Amino acid sequence: MARFTPPASDAMRARLLLAARDEFAATGLAGARIERIAAASSSNKAQIFHYFGSKEGLFDALFAQTVAETFDEVPLDTDDLPAYAGRLHDSYVRRPWAPRLATWHRLERGAAAPLEAIVERNAAAIAEVERAQRAGVLPRKYRPAVLLGLVLHVAAFWSEAAPEFDALTQAVVPTRRRQVVVDAVTALVAG
Template sequence: MAYDAEDTRRRIFAAATAEFAEHGLAGARVDRIATAAKANKQAIYLYYGSKEKLFAAVLRAKLEEVRASVSIDPDAVAESVGQLFDWYQEHPELIRLLLWEALEAGDEPEESERERRDGFREKVHHLVDGGVGRDLPEDARVRAAQDLLFTIMGLIAWNFAVPRMVRVVLDEDTYQAAFARRRETVIEAARTLAGATGRLHSRVSE
């Protein structure tokens, strides 16, 4: 059977995603990734260069996956937030990867930071063009949209960063019941925030 380089890459990527999500960058082991991927370590270094570059590639790809799958519709913020909540519930590995990055990354900006900034600027301008903060002065609309976007991200992400706390605080017997409650609450909170963005940002700026 001929060697399938793309299939090998896919297997390495899947194995690396699971390994990094569970152990972080420092705790991950290339030999475990190779074993899980049924590939050799040399192939990993050949395709990605180092463990650090493999981690960066995995995180970049997962961020691109959520960006391509779900966007915040300025005309239907609450509905978009529900879809985004569902995506994170189905892909909890992204939150784990971001938490590991926050714990282990240094203070120096990484190569991927500019790419991420560009991606979020695109989302922010989409919100502004859709009318978010329309009652604010022009120079304040971008900041209002940025704050709205990040607040929504936090409302969603915290649930999957501390899932046990969600169940305990809400006093639910199962994670399913806890997440169902949180989904509805987050959607309603997003709807309220989107409607009050201009007023909130005006107060903050005073």
């Protein structure tokens, strides 16, 4: 059976996004350099502008892709939010660029127009939480968006800790860090 070979344009776009991921995660949007992204992708600046229109367009496409990959890799499980939070924590450990890009997005693109793909994904997740609350699976002490936000931030707690705080908790080993996330979300959704 023949292997699928993506069209050259898809392969180029994927190489640009991969190079951009490393650059943006390390330096953010303002610090990123199109020249470095082009060199790392074995491409040129013209290709970046052709596919994404601008450096901001490239960042937005990368962030939307990263969020979609996270949702796909770790589907929301309203029947077991603590386990979901543990899996999300694991995803952030495996993919440290994801929470870094989220931080850069919040800092540097927060005033930009919302990315529709992310708005849609978040709305669907909030609707799932609301359905679970109405069914009595999840407590109603928090609004659906607030409950989901708390779970997401607890899952990202270790990934987003400042170095000064992280130094205070170095003794907490990785398996225990994951368990802290699960335990905190368990307490959050208890009774």
